[in-house]
Amino acid sequence: MNPIEVNNLHKIFQTKRKAAGLAGSMRSLIKPEYSSTEAVRDLSFQMEAGELLGFIGPNGAGKSTTIKMLTGILHPSSGDAKVLGFTPWKERQKLAYQIGTVFGQRPQLWYHLPAMDTFILFGKIYELDDRETKKRIDYLTEAFEIKDLLDVPVRKLSLGQRMRCEVAASFLHRPKLLLLDEPSIGLDVVAKQNIRDAIKRMNQEEGVGVLLTSHDAGDLEALCKRVIIVNHGQIVYEDKVSNLKRKFLTNKMVEVRYAQEVAKDFSIAGVEILKVGHYGVKLKFDTAKTQVDSVISHLSSAGDIVDITISDPPLEEVIARIYQEANK
């Protein structure tokens, strides 16, 4: 049995519509108008045991709505889903003992208390005995490197530190499956990497399956073996990450800043110049056609580099390419 089986899941929200201004408000008071928004449309997919599955898409694609239906927070308009054998919206409590959830925009740690107090409370909520809770906290403290953070009130932690504690808390009851909704939102590069490393370790050591929503392609590359890309509530792409990278994430962007003014011609075959200034340049190239080494050595020959950034194209661009491929 797959831990997640989703069949034709559909979710429609009724949204109140109102014209701008006071007159619109008055009209809406007397005769409210509603329209239907299809947040998720006939979604079907499976997830295997211990799999790291990325569920990505731009804002409003239906990622969070899907996760909320899979945790039993929302009832679907139609369709069916089984998570660890349970129908989430009918057997929410039973399912909650077996899964962990992290909503990047919804903290679960008590804001005014040290994270340790929430860990202890979670031990009671999940009915762990005190010794087991303590042992588990010790293990997670080491795995997530949060020893020095546990006694500090959560309000005094940085966002990255707080998120590490949040994700650690979701592992307290040894869940079989972890559902992460935008865990890296708003984090800097180092904080993102710390969280990705810890999740990967938990997946390897405890075999926890991870379903991760994100609109950060970095999360996908670093963590996931397989990816589902959704847009407007529908699956637009489903494949292994290695295939996605081979097909679509071949472009890299390089931005360089020099110590002094440079007047070099940056033209290289197969490289697109996105922006050029007196002290820097931004390029884009296809790694399948042009070697990274040759681009970097060409750039370093122009002057003393004080800063360099190599990044992937935005996910929206990848999705746009996936659409183009689909339309061909």
Place this chain on the structure above:
Amino acid sequence: MKEFKFLIAIWKTNLQSAMEYRGAFLTQTIGMMVNNFIYFAIWIIFFDRFKDVRGWGINDMYVTFGILASSFGLVSLLFGNAFMLSDIIAKGRLDYYLSLPRPVLLHTVASRTIASGMGDFTYGLISYVASGYFTWDGLARYILAMLLAATVFVSFLIFTQSLAFWLGMMSNFSNLVLNAMLTFGIYPITLFDGYAKLILFTIIPAALMGAIPAEFIRAFTWETLAQLLLGAIGFLALAIITFNIGLRRYESGSAIQTEV
């Protein structure tokens, strides 16, 4: 038993959270006691002038105000989120409680302590002791009546605030009903008869928070106990059923939340 252990853990965490700001906790507690005294002073002046309102004297007012304040305080201390439930529903903040393996309603309402409740709770007890009706078996009845009145009160709050599942933000309406409960709860019950009395037992069940518990504390009767028990069970059932039916309509939300 399982849920009781869970409640104790939540209340302990609430208390820890409230105690993080000791100064605020103490000033809110003391401030609320002073506030209650100032509010009650008008009744002292009133009964000093008129002595008796259809058989209802200042001592009866002390007991009535005492039970009203204590049960209000108890709900504030133990089920503080009951006052904010419509806001939690309308802003999609039930997600947190729905993702944990506990009864959603119980977990939600028990997850906040309003510190000023300690002031109400303590003032209520002092008011009863000062009423002249104090006896040890009266105190036992006071505790039972307080629990039942608090059940009626929290249930009524949950019921009105759960209407947010259908009608959206209900905090203003709920505040209106809350104020009506507190205002009519302190009025001498002897002032009302007929339909007015019926309203105070049903639509705005203020009588079950003030006058009836006060009667039960002064002297035990099976009739007042039955009224309190029926009221508590009836309103609790109404609250749970309304919330659970409404929960199916819950639409969550995408607002960024910064604290629990």
